[in-house]
Amino acid sequence: MGMSLRRSISLDVSRVSGVRGLFNYNLSCCVNALLQSFSATTELFDLLNRWQPSAESECPHNIPLQLKRALHAMRDPQQPAPHCDFLDCLHYNYILRYIEHDADEVFHAILNLIQQQMSDLSLAAEIKNLYKITMEGQIHCLECAYVHCVSTFFLSLPLHVSEDKNTLEDCIRSFFAVQKLENSEKFFCDRCEEKKPTAQGFKIVSLPSILCIHLKRFRSRSGFARKLFCEVTFPESFNMADILKEEKSTQEMLVRSYNLFAVIVHSGVTFGHYTAYIRSMQDQMWYFTNDSQVYPASWKEVQQTYGGLGYNTAYMLLYRTVGTETEQGSSS
Template structure:
């Protein structure tokens, strides 16, 4: 059953609508996911930003203000024009259609660059930080080169037919053989040789962001893949990626629960973003299409598996054991 949320009930649901201002549907959906990521809003609330210069161009400051406004109980859509103009001054232009995943990463990077409290900025980054180890093994001498790095989300390649999230995750961590023009330089052999490349997890974040790569360049043109990608409401990553953990991985809990889905409708050239969010308190799902918010069922969220009308593009999962707990983000 679908129903609009009356004003007097809004205090039980932290989700408030956002007016589409100058083609802002992409940013509107991201603000809904940021608002649902209560750990992020709580960390920003700790920030004493009194000494910030050029406040109108400071993304973390404007993000802090708009998330606080979205937590309010007023029935009208939350004010967010200052945040949109702030992004515009940082080259996320108004009146331009943007890619949600690119803007998401851009905002997180600007939070790191523009916060004067770097310890707090790193704590925010740690919310999303996936530490990985890249291993490249020379197939001639068997020597191994390793490189440690991190991601703020998993960009998952999808096939042009039927996919499941579990299959896409397993494929992302599969070993690949690099031959021909893709051969890697081996320091021991001092030449380029065929190699085997693999990615292993060193640590998992509290918030696991997954990007389903539906946009693909084919012969110089961008196309959208509307193929079906199923995803669960909850999963245990240790059961999916049995061999994708490095020797340094020391976390016991790899269970995650879905709490937000960014949805894209339309084609690669003309589209619209909306979002589904799971409420922190009552655990119900809500759907936001700019300023319009209504309660929906999990079955309605599942309709975004595939099809031209509405397709899931970004998935936000939270560690199950940490739902509702105050975070320790010092790691």
Template sequence: MVVFSFWQRLLMALINSQKKKTGVIAPKRFVQRLKKQNELFRSYMHQDAHEFLNFLLNELVDILEKEDQAAKKEGETLSPSEKTVNGPKNPQANGVQKEPLVTWVHKNFQGILTNETRCLRCETVTARDEAFFDLSLDIEQNSSITSCLKNFSSTETLNAEDKFFCDKCCSLQEAQKRMKIKKPPHILVIHLKRFKYIEQLGRYKKLSYRVVFPLELKLSNTVEDADSEYSLFAVVVHVGSGPNHGHYVSLVKSHNHWLFFDDENVEMIDESAVQTFFGSAQEYSSNTDHGYILFYESLGANKS
């Protein structure tokens, strides 16, 4: 945790050096490090918040894994007496396969999806699991997160040129496919796919659709068919009419109060103001402030 302890010390130093009791801190050194790590963020072009989130989480995992490997290499250089005190240096020494490192990023953000495909001839179900840090959902006009999640898990028929190769039948067969959540994460991150490529226009267009995201969410489309309850605690809002320009602001719930973050401006807002970022009920509207990335926290995690 060397990297994070550094940033924590830096943050505390900046806070203590502030002349005012309250205020904001410009993340200049963080941005400098970010541009150094990834050339994608070195230009002055409008960047996508979802791409940044994916980069940040994966970069954090890489840093933690490298620190873990460095710590183990350091342990291998210890003297025999030090090894005895600190335990065995290599879990694989006895032929036991080492488990992959589970970081705090995995513990908080990672969930498991299962992709089920049912052969319509022999009824054999083939399941394949995959990990995820966020769910990207297609959206429709005047819909809700619940309906978007149902569409995400809806059954799709594979036929014609899309037939499924069934291992039991040893041939291509018609099949039904669906995606379900096998293991819900502690922090459920939902990305609303507001930018869609329009072939007629030859470019991406922002969908200003009204999508209702509730303060309390029940996740019912899981493998166990047991409801998982979540509470909304943060929203990233895209401000602007298109994908190549605009601005991002954030809503964050802290100590039972909602705060609105717009660069150096931070103000408290009423909880009811969250619904103003659902989107526009009409295709053409002057409102360009739309919820883009949603962060939900498991209520079960809070109880435990």
């Protein structure tokens, strides 16, 4: 296929889907894949649009400002390099060029930099709340029955992947399963005033509109990272209440259906390449983005990133609650 033909096909695809390719500058595939997911998160785009940056944040090194501009430029087919300034800005903020990054780390870094650098604090908090999974950590002393509670939150749900076949539902259940900590893992109980065996677990306090799930496929052992290619199946939509059985008051809060709209894919072993599957808000179809290239895809192709035999494995999953999509109706 000639370059000009390929370019015209890709322009047609981006007109129909609203998804456009991003050139790979200095190993930017990780940021490119994340930008595709941010662009598909119209809730984030809308919040950034409500922000009127003050003069002091009008600087080329301000992450929320450059992200806002990049997401705008990505919507303009005439812009050849919509993300160049954002990549420069990341580099200035120590997310360096020419380095292979971990997508979940960069995702957190960008959200944290938005919190630090956005002049409108209430909008910054709204952006955080978009992703914020609030939980209560409970540490139950098995000796005196005292329950220590710690409030905590996650911006992405970090799920352990076992070296076997996994389902997303099982991974979520095991994250919330109560764990007994004994022997060397004993916890200091304030009431007993010494280390005692405990049972620990997390309880969900609130769920966000955008649920980001991080499949922990990298395991580090004595300084070396190893990637797990094991199968993790995941559904196109699910309801947390069907996965976690809680007491009635909590159960009602868990009744939230989530629909998958972005999958960040890691290919290769430790050094690798990032791509993304994006479900277009315009036509509700799946698209595969590999840096500059955008192709129509199908749910069957997305499912090939489950792992097991495949070289390309889903690494981050982004779900949104049903009813928060800005374009309703034509869901397939």
